[in-house]
Amino acid sequence: MASPMASQSVSSVCNYLGCTEPAPLKCSRCKQVKYCSKDHQRRDWKAHKARCVVPPAPLSSVAHSPSLGRYLVSARSIPQATTVLSEPPLIPPVLHDREAPLRCPYCFSASPPHPSCLSKVKASEELRQDREGEARANEALKPHRAPPTVVLAARVLRRVFPPRGEGGDSKFMSLTSNVEVMESSLKSKLREMAALSIRYYNLSRAGPPIVEPGLDDSLGILARINQNAFTIADSELQPIGIGIYHQAATTVNHSCSPTMVSSFVFRETEPPQLQMRTIVNVEAGLELSNSYIDTGRCTVDRRAELLSSYCFSCSCAACKYGARHDASASQYAEVAAAGLRVQQLIDEQRFEEAALTLKSALPAYEKALFAKSPNLGIQLYKCCKLLEYCEKDLQLAADCRRKAEEILSVAFGEDDALVKEIKARF
Known part of the structure; x- marks a missing residue:
């Protein structure tokens, strides 16, 4: 319902043509257009109705419980392949040294x-202070380089303790420590990095x-x-940087x-955008969750990593009831060894051996990873490319490509560069 003065829909004055009175009333349907009285709202309806x-109803809402704290739930039924959350970084993220x-x-684009x-x-x-200050600090530390986590910590310090005392960034400090x-x-390791962060901050600051x-x-x-x-990764799940994404960090368990997986969208002139998409159909009222770690490990190892790194004992359904369905220890070992071996063979340009090694490991990957895991999609596509290049088992290559497209289209979206590449192969 927008009137000829639709541009005033966000104004605090009446939307009826020619009226400049304060507007305490809103259109009850679109809740965008304001009016000074019900009479003016009725008169404007003919013009406003068409627009x-x-x-749309929100996809998600934030709930709270003593055991889970703040957590994200679906506000209505959400089909798979839906982007539920998309946000820019709170602090400019940092590239890994090799990248x-x-x-x-x-923007982290590959150029x-x-x-x-x-x-x-x-x-x-x-941003200019970040760039110029870090150039000074990097020069002073040569031939050594500060780890990306230390650089990110120094960027936070510059915002929490600004040189001119404009007021620090309280949003970051609201995060759980x-x-x-x-x-x-872990605390001892972080204390050592904290000392280096202060030194880097002091070297980089202008005043x-x-x-x-x-x-x-x-x-x-x-x-x-x-x-x-969050570890910022490219479409092939290779880590390229580190960043802070506040909404996801404070609401997604x-x-x-x-029920969701995270990925990153790269656009020129914008820092990497985090997106979280559903990989299953989610009924209204269910929790929307993401995995903090590599799930291709047995229950005992996953729970131990979460406890040591994130200070909680996981009680999700996979941990409560999944141990009996875990892949065997030998299958987990096969997955870990296969990934390293395949990459080594590719680096040595021994592509046929790489293809056969990955082909033989696919059943173990499918057992160890959840069905819609992006990592499984990546391995399937890698197997497809290797088999096609070596002209081996082309039927399996086609099956791998199809499965990879199904998984990654859901996880990353149709506009993702890798998904477009997969579709372009046939």
């Missing part, structure tokens, strides 16, 4: 810095902060990064049999 659009020469440091990205960085004082319940070995950060401040930041950061 009145009911906003730095190959990718734009701002040198885009001129348009450089222009955006120069136009933002905050779990520092009180961490294992002593003294109003409040000088201490070791405990830096430790709290490192602990929050450790508990909440872990499950070893998740």
